[in-house]
Amino acid sequence: MQTKTIRAATSREALRQIRLELGEDAVVLSNRRVGDQVEIVAAPPGFLERMEQVTKAPTADLVQELHRLQSELKGQIQALRQPPADNRKDKIRRSMMRMGFGATLVDQLLQHMPPEMELGWVTQTLERNLRCIRGDECIIKTGGVFALVGPTGVGKTTTTAKIAARAVVRYGADAVGLVTTDSYRVGAHEQLRIYGRILGVSVHTVKDGADLKLTLNGLRDKKVVLVDTMGMGQRDERVHEQIEQLDALGVRRLLLLNATSNLHTLEDVVRVYRTPQVMGCIPTKLDEALSMGGVVDVMIRHRLPLCYVAHGQRVPEDLREVNLGALLHATFNSLETVGFCSTTALDFGQGAHYA
Numbered sequence: 001m002q003t004k005t006i007r008a009a010t011s012r013e014a015l016r017q018i019r020l021e022l023g024e025d026a027v028v029l030s031n032r033r034v035g036d037q038v039e040i041v042a043a044p045p046g047f048l049e050r051m052e053q054v055t056k057a058p059t060a061d062l063v064q065e066l067h068r069l070q071s072e073l074k075g076q077i078q079a080l081r082q083p084p085a086d087n088r089k090d091k092i093r094r095s096m097m098r099m100g101f102g103a104t105l106v107d108q109l110l111q112h113m114p115p116e117m118e119l120g121w122v123t124q125t126l127e128r129n130l131r132c133i134r135g136d137e138c139i140i141k142t143g144g145v146f147a148l149v150g151p152t153g154v155g156k157t158t159t160t161a162k163i164a165a166r167a168v169v170r171y172g173a174d175a176v177g178l179v180t181t182d183s184y185r186v187g188a189h190e191q192l193r194i195y196g197r198i199l200g201v202s203v204h205t206v207k208d209g210a211d212l213k214l215t216l217n218g219l220r221d222k223k224v225v226l227v228d229t230m231g232m233g234q235r236d237e238r239v240h241e242q243i244e245q246l247d248a249l250g251v252r253r254l255l256l257l258n259a260t261s262n263l264h265t266l267e268d269v270v271r272v273y274r275t276p277q278v279m280g281c282i283p284t285k286l287d288e289a290l291s292m293g294g295v296v297d298v299m300i301r302h303r304l305p306l307c308y309v310a311h312g313q314r315v316p317e318d319l320r321e322v323n324l325g326a327l328l329h330a331t332f333n334s335l336e337t338v339g340f341c342s343t344t345a346l347d348f349g350q351g352a353h354y355a
Contacts (some may be wrong), residue, residue, distance in 0.1 A: 003029060004044075007037045014040045092119055099331060100293030102263050105301060123332060127324045129300045133280050135307040135321055139254075140167050145216060145225040147246050148282075149273055150256035152231035155284040157182075158313060159256060160228040161195035165316035167224040173200035175223040179215055180205050181242075182230040192228055195315065209245035216249060227251065234272040243275060254307055255281045263294035270302050280304065286311040287318075292331045 004022055008014040011031070018026050018040060025045035032039050089110045096106045109122055139146060140163075148156045148163075160178065167176045178201050180192045196203035204219070206212045212227075219225050229246075232239050246253060255278050257266055281304045283295045299306060309327065312318030 003041055005039060005041050007034065007039045009037060011038045011040070014038050018042045088118070089113065092122060096122075096293060098291070100263055100291045100295075101297045102294075102301075105297050119332070123328045126296065126300065127328055130296070130324055130327075131299075131303060131305040132322050132324065133305045133307055135163075135280075136166065138279070139163065139307065140170055140224060143223045145219075145227065145249075145251050146279075147227035147229050147251045147253045148256060149229050149242070149246075149253050149278075150231070151234055151258070151269055154231065154256040154258045155310060156231060156256055157191050157195075157228050158315065159282060159284060159308075159310050159319065160192065160226050161199070162310065162316045162319035163308075164195070164199055164201055164224075164226055166319070167226075168199050168201065169316075171223050176201045177219040177222040177225040178203045178228070179212070179219070179225065180228045181207075181212060182228060198315075209248065212245060213249055216251075234269045239272055243273075247275065247277060251277065253278045255304070256310075257281050257283050257295050257298070259283045259286045259289035259292050259295045261294065263297055266294050266298045270298050270304065274302060274304070278304075280307040282306075282308045282310055284310040286330070292327075296328070296331055 004018070004026075006014045006017045006021075008017060018028075022042055022044050027043045027045075028040060029043055030039075030041040092113075093106050093110055096109075097103065109125060112125075113121060146163075148160050150156055157180075164176055164178055176199070178192060178196050180203065193203045195201075204215045206215050216225065227246075229242060230238075232242070253273075253275070255270070255273050257269065261269070281299060283292070283299075283306070286292065286309055289295075298304065306322045306324075306327075308319050309322055310319050
């Protein structure tokens with residue numbers, strides 16, 4: 001009843017040697033760590049049967065334990081036959097989840113990731129699936145009436161002033177109009193009026209849908225009119241009333257997304273505010289976000305085109321047109337700095353997409 005002692009750097013390697021020398025039915029008698037190695041003592045097949053013959057009164061518990069060990073060894077040897085897990089993909093998955101990406105998007109990406117590819121393939125694929133519209137082209141140059149919508153505290157008033165400043169630079173103050181529907185929040189309309197005075201742009205405060213209609217009719221000669229809407233939580237019943245008022249007037253919208261929010265909150269915001277009249281989105285507070293995976297995730301899965309990115313309070317400096325490479329670089333390097341819904345098929349081909 002000769003036993004075999006195997007020492008190796010890992011249990012996997014030790015079990016592999018046992019399988020080669022003693023066969024798949026070998027019996028593991030002990031498994032321990034000796035220094036920086038793993039030591040496994042095993043016996044040849046048939047060990048249990050011979051033991052029962054030699055031992056006149058075998059201990060039932062010992063025999064059962066040996067049978068259990070033999071079954072465990074078979075399972076471990078079977079695992080050796082399976083292809084090793086792709087630790088590279090597992091590492092990428094864990095990293096992306098920490099960045100705020102959702103499991104749905106991450107799993108879809110890694111499922112299509114070729115074996116020889118690395119993280120660069122992931123960022124390139126995300127870039128191809130982020131849609132963009134050039135804000136200065138579609139808003140400033142084209143002109144029209146645009147409402148900035150989104151929850152409380154997302155930065156609508158400041159972003160309204162930033163876009164207005166870009167329009168003033170292009171056409172002059174007389175060609176730009178500002179409207180606020182936020183007559184509830186203390187100081188909200190006054191904040192926009194301060195920006196208006198600085199820019200030399202008239203600011204109009206409206207109370208309801210009828211008042212908004214009259215005001216917009218009076219601003220028809222303006223090249224660009226921006227409506228700063230009242231901030232409400234996405235679960236506030238008044239959000240639907242606001243959407244109906246803007247829809248009735250055919251007002252196109254820009255949805256502001258707070259980059260500091262988590263994926264579930266952003267998902268809820270998009271679910272409520274996204275309508276056919278939402279032409280694109282503006283991620284805000286990028287300078288405050290520790291990780292931006294959540295906002296990138298919802299923009300890709302909901303096919304929300306990017307118009308601008310906002311990354312601070314300065315008017316108008318802290319509003320820029322989109323540089324996808326820079327945005328993704330910041331997203332994937334955010335963790336180094338600090339130490340659920342429907343999904344759509346991703347484009348795994350070549351070339352960036354601009355709407």
